[in-house]
Amino acid sequence: MDRQRNVQFEALLDQYGYTHRLLAAAVNDAALEMFGKPGDCTDRHVRRWISGEVRWPWTRYLLPLEQIFDRPAQAMGFIPRGKHSANMPVPPSRPSPAPKEASVKRRRFFTASAATTVSLALGIDDTPSRGRLSMADVERVQAVIGRLDAHFFAIGGGPLLSICTIYVDRLRDALDGCAYGDRVARALHSSISALYASAGWAAHDTDDPAHAALLHTASLQSALLAGDPSAAGRAWSNLALQARIEGRHREAVQITRAALESRRTRQDPRIASLLHARLAIGQAKTSDRAGAARSLLAAERTYDRVNAAAPAPTWLAFLDEGELSGLAAIAHQAMGQFDRAEASTVQAVKLLPPSMRRSRAFYSVQLAELQLARGDRQRAAATVAALDHSSLDSRRISDRLAIVQRTLTT
Incomplete structure (x- = not known):
C-alpha cells in the first residue's frame, strides 16, 4: 500500500505548538491519567504517524491523542485498518478527582502548555542529530542550559522536568548520530550532566524525591564521563541534599x-x-x-x-552571601538556635537579588515558619503578605506556604 503523509495530523502539531518529543511526552502523561500507568510513546512513534508509515495507531496512543487534540481519530487524518478498528473503545473510567487532585490536573495542563512554550522559545529541536558537531554547537547548547537555569531561579521547577529530559534525549541522539572530537564529547557529557541536575531539582520542586534521586545519580554518571570536576561536585552536592530530604x-x-x-x-x-x-x-x-x-x-x-x-x-x-545566610539559618534551626536562624533568614531575604524569586520565596516561607515557631503570628502574617509568589511554580514551596497560611487563619 502506498504511503501517504498525514498532513492533517502534522498541521495539528504546528497549530498546537508541539514538537515530536513534546507530543510524545503529552501522550504519555495523558495515558497515565487515562489508564493509570505511564505510556511508552516516543518521538519515533510521532514521526511514523506523520509519515504515514502507521496510518492507524494503537488504541493506547489514539485515545490520549483524541483527548489532547479534542477530536476523533479520523478528524486527525488517521485511517482505520478496517470497519472494526474505527469503533474506538470507551476510555476506562477513572474515579472522580477530589478537589486537590483536580487542582493537580489543572496544574499539569498548564505545565504542559508552559513546557511547549519554553521548549519552542529555547530552540531545543535545533540541536543537530546528524553531521559533525563543533564547539560552536556545544556553546549553543550551553547557552540554552543557561537560560533554563535562569528560568528555574525565576519561577521554580515547573515545566523544566519534561523540558530537561527531552533535551537530554536530543543530546544523546547527537552523541549517537554525529561525528565529533574528544573535546566535544566531554563537553556534551558535561551538558547532559547539567540537564540531569536541573531535572532533578525540578523533580524536587514537584515533590517527587524518588525521581529526583535517579536524575541526580544520572547527573553524576555523566559528570564522570565528562571528566568534569565542577559537574561532579554539583552532582555530589545534589545527592547529599537528596539524602537529607529523605x-x-x-x-x-x-x-x-x-x-x-x-x-x-x-x-x-x-x-x-x-x-x-x-x-x-x-x-x-x-x-x-x-x-x-x-x-x-x-x-x-x-x-x-x-x-x-x-x-x-x-x-x-x-x-551569594544571601544564599549562604539562608543555608546557615537551616543549620541554626536544626540546632535549636531559633534566634540566630531567624536573623540569618532575614539577612538572606534582604541580600538575595530580585532575579532569584524562587530562593526569595523559599526563604520568606522559612522566615514565616520560624516566626510562627516562636509564637510571633503578627510578624509571620506580615512576612507572608510581603511574599511575591505570583507565577511561582514550585509545589514544595507552595505546599509549605499553604501550611503557614492555614496556621495563621486558625
Whole structure:
C-alpha cells in the first residue's frame, strides 16, 4: 500500500505548538491519567504517524491523542485498518478527582502548555542529530542550559522536568548520530550532566524525591564521563541534599565529605563554600554542633576567596552571601538556635537579588515558619503578605506556604 503523509495530523502539531518529543511526552502523561500507568510513546512513534508509515495507531496512543487534540481519530487524518478498528473503545473510567487532585490536573495542563512554550522559545529541536558537531554547537547548547537555569531561579521547577529530559534525549541522539572530537564529547557529557541536575531539582520542586534521586545519580554518571570536576561536585552536592530530604542525614554528611576530598573541588571556592554550608546542615541534623560551627565558618572563609570578577557557572548563579545566610539559618534551626536562624533568614531575604524569586520565596516561607515557631503570628502574617509568589511554580514551596497560611487563619 502506498504511503501517504498525514498532513492533517502534522498541521495539528504546528497549530498546537508541539514538537515530536513534546507530543510524545503529552501522550504519555495523558495515558497515565487515562489508564493509570505511564505510556511508552516516543518521538519515533510521532514521526511514523506523520509519515504515514502507521496510518492507524494503537488504541493506547489514539485515545490520549483524541483527548489532547479534542477530536476523533479520523478528524486527525488517521485511517482505520478496517470497519472494526474505527469503533474506538470507551476510555476506562477513572474515579472522580477530589478537589486537590483536580487542582493537580489543572496544574499539569498548564505545565504542559508552559513546557511547549519554553521548549519552542529555547530552540531545543535545533540541536543537530546528524553531521559533525563543533564547539560552536556545544556553546549553543550551553547557552540554552543557561537560560533554563535562569528560568528555574525565576519561577521554580515547573515545566523544566519534561523540558530537561527531552533535551537530554536530543543530546544523546547527537552523541549517537554525529561525528565529533574528544573535546566535544566531554563537553556534551558535561551538558547532559547539567540537564540531569536541573531535572532533578525540578523533580524536587514537584515533590517527587524518588525521581529526583535517579536524575541526580544520572547527573553524576555523566559528570564522570565528562571528566568534569565542577559537574561532579554539583552532582555530589545534589545527592547529599537528596539524602537529607529523605531523612538520611549521616549519609548526607558522608557524601558531602567525600565531595570535599576532591582537590579540584576544594580549589573551586564557589562549589567548596556550597559544600561546606550543606555539610554544616548535615552535621547539625546529626547533633554535631561543633562540626556544624566549623563548617559554617569554613563556608564563609571559602566564599571570601571567590573572585567576583570571574563569571560563575550559570547553575551556581544562586550562590551569594544571601544564599549562604539562608543555608546557615537551616543549620541554626536544626540546632535549636531559633534566634540566630531567624536573623540569618532575614539577612538572606534582604541580600538575595530580585532575579532569584524562587530562593526569595523559599526563604520568606522559612522566615514565616520560624516566626510562627516562636509564637510571633503578627510578624509571620506580615512576612507572608510581603511574599511575591505570583507565577511561582514550585509545589514544595507552595505546599509549605499553604501550611503557614492555614496556621495563621486558625
